[in-house]
Amino acid sequence: MTTDRPIPSELPENITLEMVARTAGVSPATVSRILNGSARVSERKRAAVEAVIKELNYRPNALARGLAQGRTNSIGVLTQDIASPFYGEALRGIENALKDTGAIPLIVSGHWLLRDEVERLEHLLSRRVDGLIVLTGSLPDEMLLRYATEVPLVVTGRDLEGPNLMSLRFDDYVGARMATQHLIDLGHKRIAHVAGPLDHFDSIERLRGYREALVDAGIQPDDDLVVHADFHEPGGLLAINQLIAARTPFTAVFAANDQSAFGARLALHSHGIRVPEDISVVGFDDLPVSNYVVPPLTSVKQPAYEMGEIAARALVGMIHGEPAKGRLPQPELIVRASSRPLRR
Amino acid sequence: MTTDRPIPSELPENITLEMVARTAGVSPATVSRILNGSARVSERKRAAVEAVIKELNYRPNALARGLAQGRTNSIGVLTQDIASPFYGEALRGIENALKDTGAIPLIVSGHWLLRDEVERLEHLLSRRVDGLIVLTGSLPDEMLLRYATEVPLVVTGRDLEGPNLMSLRFDDYVGARMATQHLIDLGHKRIAHVAGPLDHFDSIERLRGYREALVDAGIQPDDDLVVHADFHEPGGLLAINQLIAARTPFTAVFAANDQSAFGARLALHSHGIRVPEDISVVGFDDLPVSNYVVPPLTSVKQPAYEMGEIAARALVGMIHGEPAKGRLPQPELIVRASSRPLRR
DNA sequence: CTGTTAGCGCGTTCAC
DNA sequence: GTGAACGCGCTAACAG
Numbered sequence: 001m002t003t004d005r006p007i008p009s010e011l012p013e014n015i016t017l018e019m020v021a022r023t024a025g026v027s028p029a030t031v032s033r034i035l036n037g038s039a040r041v042s043e044r045k046r047a048a049v050e051a052v053i054k055e056l057n058y059r060p061n062a063l064a065r066g067l068a069q070g071r072t073n074s075i076g077v078l079t080q081d082i083a084s085p086f087y088g089e090a091l092r093g094i095e096n097a098l099k100d101t102g103a104i105p106l107i108v109s110g111h112w113l114l115r116d117e118v119e120r121l122e123h124l125l126s127r128r129v130d131g132l133i134v135l136t137g138s139l140p141d142e143m144l145l146r147y148a149t150e151v152p153l154v155v156t157g158r159d160l161e162g163p164n165l166m167s168l169r170f171d172d173y174v175g176a177r178m179a180t181q182h183l184i185d186l187g188h189k190r191i192a193h194v195a196g197p198l199d200h201f202d203s204i205e206r207l208r209g210y211r212e213a214l215v216d217a218g219i220q221p222d223d224d225l226v227v228h229a230d231f232h233e234p235g236g237l238l239a240i241n242q243l244i245a246a247r248t249p250f251t252a253v254f255a256a257n258d259q260s261a262f263g264a265r266l267a268l269h270s271h272g273i274r275v276p277e278d279i280s281v282v283g284f285d286d287l288p289v290s291n292y293v294v295p296p297l298t299s300v301k302q303p304a305y306e307m308g309e310i311a312a313r314a315l316v317g318m319i320h321g322e323p324a325k326g327r328l329p330q331p332e333l334i335v336r337a338s339s340r341p342l343r344r
Numbered sequence: 345m346t347t348d349r350p351i352p353s354e355l356p357e358n359i360t361l362e363m364v365a366r367t368a369g370v371s372p373a374t375v376s377r378i379l380n381g382s383a384r385v386s387e388r389k390r391a392a393v394e395a396v397i398k399e400l401n402y403r404p405n406a407l408a409r410g411l412a413q414g415r416t417n418s419i420g421v422l423t424q425d426i427a428s429p430f431y432g433e434a435l436r437g438i439e440n441a442l443k444d445t446g447a448i449p450l451i452v453s454g455h456w457l458l459r460d461e462v463e464r465l466e467h468l469l470s471r472r473v474d475g476l477i478v479l480t481g482s483l484p485d486e487m488l489l490r491y492a493t494e495v496p497l498v499v500t501g502r503d504l505e506g507p508n509l510m511s512l513r514f515d516d517y518v519g520a521r522m523a524t525q526h527l528i529d530l531g532h533k534r535i536a537h538v539a540g541p542l543d544h545f546d547s548i549e550r551l552r553g554y555r556e557a558l559v560d561a562g563i564q565p566d567d568d569l570v571v572h573a574d575f576h577e578p579g580g581l582l583a584i585n586q587l588i589a590a591r592t593p594f595t596a597v598f599a600a601n602d603q604s605a606f607g608a609r610l611a612l613h614s615h616g617i618r619v620p621e622d623i624s625v626v627g628f629d630d631l632p633v634s635n636y637v638v639p640p641l642t643s644v645k646q647p648a649y650e651m652g653e654i655a656a657r658a659l660v661g662m663i664h665g666e667p668a669k670g671r672l673p674q675p676e677l678i679v680r681a682s683s684r685p686l687r688r
Numbered sequence: 689c690t691g692t693t694a695g696c697g698c699g700t701t702c703a704c
Numbered sequence: 705g706t707g708a709a710c711g712c713g714c715t716a717a718c719a720g
Contacts, residue, residue: 016713027691032715042689062471063410064713067696072407074471082435082451083632088427095426095453104467107426107451109439123448127406127418233636262636269638288427292577292606294613294638360697371707376699386705408697411712 015058024052035060066128075131075315076124077107078117085287086257086304087135090156093308094133101316103130110137118143125150131315138199152318154311158201166314166324168307172202175300175331176209179254179282182298182333184217187342188252188280192225194239194264196256200231206256206284224248229260236263244271251279251342258283258290258299265293265338280339295337303329359402368396379404410472419475419659420468421451422461429631430601430648431479434500437652438477445660447474454481462487469494475659482543496662498655502545510658510668512651516546519644519675520553523598523626526642526677528561531686532596532624536569538583538608540600544575550600550628568592573604580607588615595623595686602627602634602643609637609682624683639681647673 017035021028026045033039034049041049052058066072077094079087094105106124110117117137124132125147132147136157144155148165160167183191193210196203211221227242229235236255243250244267253268255261261283265275275281275295283290286301307328314326361379365372370389377383378393385393396402410416421438423431438449450468454461461481468476469491476491480501488499492509504511527535537554540547555565571586573579580599587594588611597612599605605627609619619625619639627634630645651672658670 014713017715018713028714029691029716030689033690036715038715040689045690059466059470061411061713063407063416064696065715066407067405067411067698068713068715070696070715082439083429083432085427085429085432085633088429088432091426104450104452104471106448108448122403126403127448233633237636259633262633266636266638266640289429289577289603289606289633292581292610294610296610358697361699362697372698373700373707374705377706380699382699384705389706405697408712409699411714412697412699414712 014061015056017058017060020049020052020056020058023056024049070128071130072128073103074106074127074129075103075133075312075319076121076127076129077105077133077135078110078120078124078137079107079135080110080112080137082107082109085259085289086285086302089288089304090135090308090311093305093310094312095308096305097309097312098316103316105133105312112138114138121147131319133311133315136200136202152315152324154315154318154324156307156311164318166311166318166326168311168314168326168328170202170302170307170328171331172205173209173212175284175302175333176206176254176256177213178209178331178333179284179298179300180210180213181217182335183252183254183280183282183339184213184219186252186280186339187344189219189342190222190225190250191219191252191254192227192240192243192248192250194236194253194255194260195226195228196231196260198228203231203256210254225250229256229263231257231260233259233263233266236260236265237267238263240264240267252339253279253281255281255283258285258287258297261290261297261299261338262293265297276338276340277343280342282339286334291336298336298339299334301332301334358405359400361402361404364393364396364400364402367400368393414472415474416472417447418450418471418473419447419477419656419663420465420471420473421449421477421479422454422464422468422481423451423479424454424456424481426451426453429603429633430629430646433632433648434479434652434655437649437654438656439652440649441653441656442660447660449477449656456482458482465491475663477655477659480544480546496659496668498659498662498668500651500655508662510655510662510670512655512658512670512672514546514646514651514672515675516549517553517556519628519646519677520550520598520600521557522675522677523628523642523644524554524557525561526679527596527598527624527626527683528557528563530596530624530683533563533686534566534569534594535563535596535598536571536584536587536592536594538580538597538599538604539570539572540575540604542572547575547600554598569594573600573607575601575604577603577607577610580604580609581611582607584608584611596683597623597625599625599627602629602631602641605634605641605643605682606637609641620682620684621687624686626683630678635680642680642683643678645676645678 018028021031108120131152134155145162154166156168159169195207214221227239229239283297283299286299290297310326362372365375452464475496478499489506498510500512503513539551558565571583573583627641627643630643634641654670
């Protein structure tokens with residue numbers, strides 16, 4: 001041990017593997033082998049090294065390790081909004097699935113902006129992540145395919161086939177049909193739809209499910225009943241205000257996601273319209289909080305947490321060279337108190 | 345350019361700085377200088393190199409760079425729950441403040457478990473983050489002080505002084521007083537409190553604020569009115585159910601956070617008790633969604649987003665050797681429709 | 689089983 | 705201005 005360092009540096013010097021090796025009286029390679037279990041080491045040396053590691057409080061340098069090994073034990077996750085309740089659940093699922101693999105998720109946000117998404121992905125790749133999970137977003141398919149040539153990639157919210165790539169899509173169309181059908185079954189005919197942004201594939205599919213359920217039930221879809229919003233609470237509120245201002249009659253609302261359903265419900269409330277007595281409301285996503293709003297919201301369950309888990313597990317498999325596999329559960333309608341039979 | 349590689353490797357080989365240098369006909373050092381602006385380079389070479397970088401789609405290896413420079417341009421963020429609506433806002437603030445600094449946040453979750461928190465922090469440090477933001481959590485002060493000897497550290501939710509460390513604490517006590525005083529001003533005397541977990545400093549402070557506001561108003565605090573919950577919706581719901589089952593009379597509820605206020609509000613609803621007509625409800629945090637629940641929730645605004653921004657900005661400053669600085673805004677009560685004068 | 693050697697891809701002296 | 709040489713901390717390949 002070098003005890004005659006003249007100036008004790010301010011910052012505690014980082015302990016290196018080489019220092020551990022020297023103090024334990026072995027070679028760096030041996031320490032490395034113990035750390036990685038990459039070869040058998042005599043019990044005596046192992047004990048000595050482990051003691052030194054503990055004593056010196058040695059912490060391996062992940063950068064150096066990554067450089068040498070060519071893998072970083074980290075996977076990049078592109079979400080869109082770090083505070084989104086929906087994607088938040090997906091992130092929880094990812095975290096949980098990764099927990100015991102030794103890998104750590106590097107989470108960045110794309111804000112639904114192509115520019116941000118590309119910039120963030122490049123950032124992740126320059127950090128040499130071992131794989132990538134892209135939660136929906138607005139990247140063109142070709143770009144995803146190209147990124148998949150660099151690292152294994154799992155993308156949600158679209159159907160896409162390609163080498164080194166897996167996609168996970170929830171059936172928005174069927175989910176929207178179930179929600180609409182539920183309202184039809186309750187006797188509703190004038191069903192409004194608070195749509196999502198129409199540059200989102202999910203929104204389009206949900207709108208289509210809504211329309212086709214109506215048609216199949218012999219109800220003529222009325223464009224006046226479709227209001228466009230943005231998947232957020234204020235948008236849902238404005239949408240219903242519009243509808244009311246235009247005096248368009250309706251007895252039920254199917255919102256393209258729970259957040260806009262919350263806004264819609266508040267708009268109804270401030271007009272003195274009761275839910276579900278006067279008007280039924282159905283959402284989409286089944287956020288954790290939707291079970292605790294008043295009245296609890298009937299909603300199509302989107303398995304966000306499971307989606308995260310499935311994506312992460314599949315990605316880890318792909319990184320280890322296994323074929324991509326994993327499927328999302330089928331849509332499911334969770335009926336709660338916000339919807340009830342039309343009173344006549 | 346080496347065109348005679350016999351076997352085209354499956355994975356596209358990573359472009360290295362050295363390859364860029366060779367194709368551009370300059371030395372690696374020159375490319376490095378251009379990349380980092382660390383020295384003047386002739387316009388001719390610069391143009392040539394930049395062209396090659398674009399053409400080869402060169403992406404610098406952040407690991408190698410970190411190893412060589414001793415900094416990684418990443419800062420570690422320990423949150424508690426990646427899907428928490430409250431901490432989610434803080435993360436947004438952090439992301440935003442870091443956006444133009446070139447640094448990227450590495451976000452990990454501690455789940456309020458000491459074990460997880462330590463493990464995650466060690467993970468971040470082994471990745472050689474340049475600094476650390478710890479969002480509350482349950483680490484003892486001494487540990488934080490020790491971590492601060494390794495990297496600059498900002499911690500929220502507590503008061504702590506130390507070298508290389510900054511703490512940011514919101515005044516929970518004053519906030520709770522404001523909430524309680526608001527209800528007192530409205531004529532309420534039987535005010536229930538749905539408390540948070542009592543191993544959280546915030547919970548204790550909010551309970552204290554509640555109690556002292558009552559005392560100062562000449563109202564004798566009644567322990568029967570204090571129910572313990574867990575900062576989550578189900579806990580708030582159970583708490584109110586308990587209160588009702590025990591037939592403890594009350595006309596208002598102050599919940600230790602918005603999520604338990606939601607649960608409380610639902611419990612009241614399912615007992616046919618109206619808010620605010622029969623009972624007033626006040627929360628704490630002012631989550632984004634609290635403005636959109638029915639009725640919109642009166643709440644103490646905790647500036648989570650700003651907190652994240654302030655923490656990140658301060659940390660960046662500290663990393664650059666500036667003294668720690670930054671303060672949180674004062675508590676503020678946002679009055680909405682969930683509270684109203686006691687009818688007599 | 690163990691030590692020695694040679695990189696991983698960059699930044700950074702230090703000469704020229 | 706520019707290039708050659710070395711080192712960041714670690715793993716891998718090769719000897720023994």
